Amino acid sequence: MSVPNKFEAGALFPEVGWPVVGGGGTMNIAAMQGWRILMVYRGKHCPLCKRYFKQLNEMLADFESAGVAILAVSADPQDKAQADVEAEGWRFPVAYDLPLDDMRKLGLYISSPRSDQETDRPFAEPAMFVINRTTGSSRCRSASARIPGPTWPSCWRACPTR
Numbered sequence: 001m002s003v004p005n006k007f008e009a010g011a012l013f014p015e016v017g018w019p020v021v022g023g024g025g026t027m028n029i030a031a032m033q034g035w036r037i038l039m040v041y042r043g044k045h046c047p048l049c050k051r052y053f054k055q056l057n058e059m060l061a062d063f064e065s066a067g068v069a070i071l072a073v074s075a076d077p078q079d080k081a082q083a084d085v086e087a088e089g090w091r092f093p094v095a096y097d098l099p100l101d102d103m104r105k106l107g108l109y110i111s112s113p114r115s116d117q118e119t120d121r122p123f124a125e126p127a128m129f130v131i132n133r134t135t136g137s138s139r140c141r142s143a144s145a146r147i148p149g150p151t152w153p154s155c156w157r158a159c160p161t162r
Contacts (some may be wrong), residue, residue: 012030013029013030013129013131014030014102014105014106015028015030015031016028016029016030016102016105016106018073018095018096018097018098018102019078019095019096019097020093020094020095020096021078021081021082021085021093021094021095021096022082022085024093027071027073027093027095029071029129029131030131032069032131034067034068034069035066035067035068035069035130035131035132036068036069036070036071036129036130036131037063037068037069037070037071037128037129037130037131038071038072038073038128038129038131039052039053039056039070039071039072039073039126039127039128040072040073040074040098040106040108040124040125040126040127040128040129041053041072041073041074041124041126042074042111042123042124042125042126043074043075043076043080043081043084043119043123044074044076044080044081044083044084044119045117045118045119046126049126050084050088052126053072053088053090054088056070056092057088057089057090057091057092060091060092069092070092071092071093071094071095072090072092072093072094072095073094073095073096073098074094074095074096074098074123074124075096075097075098075099075103075119075121075122075123075124076096076097076119076123077096077097078096078097080096080119081094081095081096082096098124100122103122103124106124106127106129108124108125108127109124109125109127110122110123110124110125111123111124111125
């Protein structure tokens with residue numbers, strides 16, 4: 001695993017963009033309006049990410065009603081990301097093909113696959129970015145082993161737009 005240059009909380013979110021599952025164009029977080037939560041996940045091979053996203057998916061309407069957009073991205077190719085969206089029923093936008101350069105820009109921990117069955121490319125360890133609606137600044141949390149941070153219900157209780 002490579003150790004990142006830390007992305008500082010409060011820094012402007014960089015201009016990066018990734019294709020979205022289902023032909024939804026390009027996910028450009030910095031250009032979006034409103035509060036945004038971006039979840040970086042390992043990819044199709046991660047059962048912990050799927051459990052975390054299941055809880056998030058169940059609370060999606062709460063976040064949307066408060067004006068908070070939920071988004072996700074991984075290094076997976078389109079076919080794997082599409083398969084996850086369909087199999088798991090995720091209702092939030094999911095981007096794919098997160099490149100190594102963008103992982104480094106975001107200060108993510110980067111891991112290499114342990115086997116070809118896991119995945120065929122380096123992948124980012126989980127991270128969460130909360131991006132401010134007006135300044136584009138962000139708060140972030142990244143992990144080297146599992147999905148970071150608190151449970152979604154505790155995030156919801158602390159949501160600044162409620």
